[in-house]
Amino acid sequence: MAGATVSTMDMGAGVGVTTLRSATEMEDIDLILVGRCKRNDSGAFEILVHRHKNRLYNFVYRMINNAEDAEDVTQEVFLRAFTRLQLFRGECAFQTWLYRIATNLCVDRSRKIKRQGPPPLSLDEPRDDEGEGNVREIPDERSDPFQEFARQELRRSVQQGLARMSPKLRAVVVLYDIQGLSYEEIAQALRIPVGTVKSRLFNARAELARKLKPYVVAAQ
Amino acid sequence: MFCRQVKRLLNDYVDARLDASRKQRLEEHFASCEACRQLSAKMRLLRNELQSLPHASTSDQFLRRLQAELPSSPKVGFWQHLAESWIRLTGVPTVRWSAAGLGIAVLVILMALPHLPWKGEREQEVRLAQSSFAMECVEQHATYTNDQTMPDTITLAQDLKEPVF
Structure with a gap:
């Protein structure tokens, strides 16, 4: 899944690279940057943040389903990664390590929210069923209205289903289907066996599937 | 093929990772099992939807805010x-x-x-209580039988050195 990736990155110190890179090459570059960070090169960490911030933010956003909180949690992930960088020995990819920190923070946050109870409803905030946080989707008038409705219903079901799923299942389905990690990478990130990753993925998908209405499936 | 076996292979089927023979056996099962066929169709739809979700990005202030909070060195x-x-x-x-x-x-x-060290003190207390009770019994007995041979006082030290029981 994490195969060849097109990347545009600024390596800092005047080195600009736009090329097709394999996952291994990307990991090697990360390791070099981590090494530089450990030798107190502050610019290297900035490059690492640049390389991973959007993917990591997308993961956190899908995990906690709130744009502002997602940014705070992503910041916390990078802060933790920075302070614990000396402990990273390169046993897994740097990105996998970041996902591990992010998952732990998201699970902790879910537990805290569960203990506190549901947040009060605000009239100013967009509704859950309005899609991507602040972005309101405008239907395409040219397509079939029923099909368009079914498509929106599918997206709404997926987002609501993800939001209500247990964080353990959610982490696996987001890492696999949205972030594109392999079973092995997920196993490393979550510190669980590959077999558990597969069973959680099936359970997560089946849970989402149960919530789909028949007309949504029929319309696709 | 049973439904239970199908469910074990469903992830790989949806992700198009199954070899040709297994895929064929699975599809033969779908022809006769509506529930598994439906589940497979829904899972494929979901997978496509999840993969097509738009990717969110951080705001413009993200890096500035992070830089303000980062410590000077990554030492722990x-x-x-x-x-x-x-x-x-x-x-x-x-x-x-x-x-x-x-x-x-x-x-x-x-x-x-x-x-533990305080065990000795506890034992002494027990022995003292036991000997006091024994002496009370003896005194009572002596009173009833008009025994004049009983000493008037018995010291605590004697009690502890020579317990009655």
Whole structure:
């Protein structure tokens, strides 16, 4: 899944690279940057943040389903990664390590929210069923209205289903289907066996599937 | 093929990772099992939807805010380093080690309880109570039988040196 990736990155110190890179090459570059960070090169960490911030933010956003909180949690992930960088020995990819920190923070946050109870409803905030946080989707008038409705219903079901799923299942389905990690990478990130990753993925998908209405499936 | 076996292969089928023969057997099952066919169709639809979700990006202030909060160097404290090294070595979180340690400590205290230094004092108290009670019995007996041979007072020290029982 994490195969060849097109990347545009600024390596800092005047080195600009736009090329097709394999996952291994990307990991090697990360390791070099981590090494530089450990030798107190502050610019290297900035490059690492640049390389991973959007993917990591997308993961956190899908995990906690709130744009502002997602940014705070992503910041916390990078802060933790920075302070614990000396402990990273390169046993897994740097990105996998970041996902591990992010998952732990998201699970902790879910537990805290569960203990506190549901947040009060605000009239100013967009509704859950309005899609991507602040972005309101405008239907395409040219397509079939029923099909368009079914498509929106599918997206709404997926987002609501993800939001209500247990964080353990959610982490696996987001890492696999949205972030594109392999079973092995997920196993490393979550510190669980590959077999558990597969069973959680099936359970997560089946849970989402149960919530789909028949007309949504029929319309696709 | 049974539904249970199908479910084990469904992830790989949806992700198009199955070899030709297994795929064929699975599709033969779908022809006769509406529930599995429906589940497979829904899972494929979901997978496509999840993969097509738009990717969110951080705001423009993200880096500035992060830079303001980053410490000057990535060094960790001694205790944190020690705890993390221990976790890496054993693969067990510190919380579990703490719980295990607490359990062992309680067990050791319970086992050592009979041998603790204040045990002697407690024994003395018990012996004193026993001897006092015994003396009361003897005195009562002497009163009833008009026994005049009983000494008027018996010191505590004598009691302890030569217990009645």
